[in-house]
Amino acid sequence: MAVKEVIRMGHPILAQIAEPVEEFNTLWLETLIEDMFDTMAARDGAGLAAPQIAVPRRVVIFGVQRNPRYPEVEEVPTTVLINPQISVLDDTLEEDWEGCLSLPGLRGRVPRYRRIRYTGFDQNGDPLERTADGFHARVVQHEVDHLDGILYPQRMTDMRSFGYEQELFPDATISPLE
Numbered sequence: 001m002a003v004k005e006v007i008r009m010g011h012p013i014l015a016q017i018a019e020p021v022e023e024f025n026t027l028w029l030e031t032l033i034e035d036m037f038d039t040m041a042a043r044d045g046a047g048l049a050a051p052q053i054a055v056p057r058r059v060v061i062f063g064v065q066r067n068p069r070y071p072e073v074e075e076v077p078t079t080v081l082i083n084p085q086i087s088v089l090d091d092t093l094e095e096d097w098e099g100c101l102s103l104p105g106l107r108g109r110v111p112r113y114r115r116i117r118y119t120g121f122d123q124n125g126d127p128l129e130r131t132a133d134g135f136h137a138r139v140v141q142h143e144v145d146h147l148d149g150i151l152y153p154q155r156m157t158d159m160r161s162f163g164y165e166q167e168l169f170p171d172a173t174i175s176p177l178e
Helices: 027-042 134-147
Strands: 047-049 059-064 076-098 106-121 127-133 162-164
Touching: 027 047, 027 059, 047 134, 059 134, 076 127, 076 134, 106 134, 127 134
Parallel strands: none
Antiparallel strands: 047 059, 059 076, 076 106, 106 127, 106 162
16 A cells, blocks of 8 residues: 655654544554555564554554564564554563664664563454463553553663664674564
């Protein structure tokens, strides 16, 4: 459909709690999801939340297959997740680099739960439930945070590991995880 503008940190929509989706199988929802996938693909993203394109609804998409920005991570299934809920299955926190399309050019080390279960609905309103660990779990937690008005710097415990990619990784040809 269309590549949309990704709003950046500071925009008020990114700081608010998104509203649940009440109706499934609508042209509006189908168009939103297509626009989100087009936008994510255009920026080589691993995920995208509807609030990032200025739509304050509880919709996230994610998926990683051979992505040049993430050459060393395991694949993450392409997923549409609506009205998600996360349950922590292992309270061990792992810290790793994250970035965000709403904070272009920046990276930071963020603690995330190692293993989670997520539930919600697909675009047809069918229930979805999965267990995820590693990078998959990190991506889901990052995207769902957007629905609650949280950006990854708010999760960081040491701001000394927050900065511009070019300064943090001057010799890198490919950026660390986003």
